Amino acid sequence: MKSLLLCFALFCSLSFPVAAAALDEHQQFTLDLFKQLIEINTTQSSGSTLEAAELVAKKLRQAGFSDEDIHVIKMADRKANLVVRLRSPEPSYGPILLLSHIDVVEANPEDWGKDPFTFITEGDHYYGRGTMDDKNEAAIHIANLIRMKQQGYQPNRDIIVVLTADEEGGPNNGVMYLLKHHRDLIEADFVINEGGVGVIEDGKFTIHAIESAQKIYQSFQLEVTNPGGHSSRPEKKNAIYQLARALLRIDDFQFPVELNETTRAYFEATAQTRTEPESSLMRGLLQTPPAEQSIAHFEKISSVNPLLRTTCIATQVEAGHAENALPQRAMAKVNCRLMPGSDFKQIMTVLSDVIADNEVAIEPVFEGLSSDASPLSSEIVDAVTSITAVMWPDALVVPSMTTGATDALFFRNAGMPVYGVSGIFNTAGETRIHGRDERILIRSFHDGSVFLDQLVRTLTSPLDATSGQTL
Numbered sequence: 001m002k003s004l005l006l007c008f009a010l011f012c013s014l015s016f017p018v019a020a021a022a023l024d025e026h027q028q029f030t031l032d033l034f035k036q037l038i039e040i041n042t043t044q045s046s047g048s049t050l051e052a053a054e055l056v057a058k059k060l061r062q063a064g065f066s067d068e069d070i071h072v073i074k075m076a077d078r079k080a081n082l083v084v085r086l087r088s089p090e091p092s093y094g095p096i097l098l099l100s101h102i103d104v105v106e107a108n109p110e111d112w113g114k115d116p117f118t119f120i121t122e123g124d125h126y127y128g129r130g131t132m133d134d135k136n137e138a139a140i141h142i143a144n145l146i147r148m149k150q151q152g153y154q155p156n157r158d159i160i161v162v163l164t165a166d167e168e169g170g171p172n173n174g175v176m177y178l179l180k181h182h183r184d185l186i187e188a189d190f191v192i193n194e195g196g197v198g199v200i201e202d203g204k205f206t207i208h209a210i211e212s213a214q215k216i217y218q219s220f221q222l223e224v225t226n227p228g229g230h231s232s233r234p235e236k237k238n239a240i241y242q243l244a245r246a247l248l249r250i251d252d253f254q255f256p257v258e259l260n261e262t263t264r265a266y267f268e269a270t271a272q273t274r275t276e277p278e279s280s281l282m283r284g285l286l287q288t289p290p291a292e293q294s295i296a297h298f299e300k301i302s303s304v305n306p307l308l309r310t311t312c313i314a315t316q317v318e319a320g321h322a323e324n325a326l327p328q329r330a331m332a333k334v335n336c337r338l339m340p341g342s343d344f345k346q347i348m349t350v351l352s353d354v355i356a357d358n359e360v361a362i363e364p365v366f367e368g369l370s371s372d373a374s375p376l377s378s379e380i381v382d383a384v385t386s387i388t389a390v391m392w393p394d395a396l397v398v399p400s401m402t403t404g405a406t407d408a409l410f411f412r413n414a415g416m417p418v419y420g421v422s423g424i425f426n427t428a429g430e431t432r433i434h435g436r437d438e439r440i441l442i443r444s445f446h447d448g449s450v451f452l453d454q455l456v457r458t459l460t461s462p463l464d465a466t467s468g469q470t471l
């Protein structure tokens with residue numbers, strides 16, 4: 001196992017950037033599938049995840065998977081999921097599930113300056129909608145599973161790969177549908193998902209994240225109504241002023257610092273990468289209670305503060321109906337990102353107390369779905385750490401909590417832990433996902449394929465009882 005990893009590491013260091021001509025047979029197969037998936041439009045408005053799922057099913061059949069192990073599950077016109085299973089001859093554990101979504105965010109060719117649905121190789125990157133989110137992982141998981149099948153690989157637990165629709169929005173969320181209607185096909189001990197990336201800073205591989213928690217998306221509406229009247233005769237009560245005072249009170253308020261297992265581990269690990277005094281300040285967050293000077297330092301940093309606590313911020317305001325009339329109505333939307341496990345009703349009560357004006361009505365815009373963090377099992381962390389140590393010796397494996405959202409919450413709520421980890425590194429600060437000119441480093445794509453293959457084999461290999469090593 002170790003020598004195999006070293007050989008992969010050597011390959012990686014020699015092959016940057018990977019030129020098309022240098023690809024081996026498996027890399028070429030993976031790349032061809034990736035290209036085909038990118039070139040199928042799978043947007044919610046006009047694309048077809050059904051076409052993408054059928055393409056993958058055809059490849060699986062050609063590779064020898066039987067029909068009973070391949071399921072194209074159609075939910076609506078143009079909308080489908082794919083579920084495939086590589087069976088263990090003698091399962092010792094429950095299955096593992098490799099999840100990726102095959103729908104993509106809308107992409108306008110005029111914004112891009114090129115066709116988002118044409119796969120382009122340019123410089124060190126592959127370009128196209130879905131190259132990072134999330135057709136890269138879809139192509140990698142399927143191609144690796146096909147290779148395992150062809151090699152006669154015998155895992156000690158079933159390996160399920162699931163490709164889904166409408167993760168990016170739309171009425172046919174594939175994960176919700178499968179959990180409701182086909183739970184038997186996707187029941188697993190845990191799930192490997194998108195959401196964990198690696199970070200390249202100044203050409204160095206610094207952080208390799210395992211996402212094990214995410215915040216909860218929850219919006220509230222604040223509303224004040226007054227009788228109104230002529231603006232030449234102002235009343236003491238004014239809906240706009242009342243609403244403004246309520247929003248300023250929310251602005252002045254901070255929810256208490258709340259660490260969980262994931263953020264605690266994140267700060268413990270990240271403190272090692274910082275110089276003094278920031279390193280000590282970060283360790284101060286881990287004290288009980290957290291050191292006040294540490295909180296004061298990190299709550300000013302917009303990338304760190306949301307990891308410390310629930311946050312709420314005003315995002316929309318609408319008020320008044322005429323320039324020369326007293327406002328009859330003033331409304332604001334406040335968007336909150338709750339710490340995992342929080343109850344939105346409790347957060348609403350806190351906001352209501354902070355506003356301290358019972359003429360300001362507050363109500364949820366929708367009921368946000370809460371999900372608990374997945375436990376950081378040593379099985380996952382050890383596997384990711386040992387492979388990372390060989391492939392990217394300078395990178396630190398760091399548990400992470402995303403402040404955004406993926407389909408992980410549906411699995412977590414169904415009792416299946418989810419870990420976002422990919423082996424795919426990206427340049428720090430690059431924000432093209434969901435935006436223009438989405439791309440992936442050529443090296444990252446092929447290294448990610450090696451990493452995920454190694455990870456799945458490590459998690460599904462029988463242990464040698466004498467050495468304790470995977471066979």
Ligand SMILES: [Zn+2]
Nearest residue numbers: 101133134194
């Ligand atoms: Zn995604």
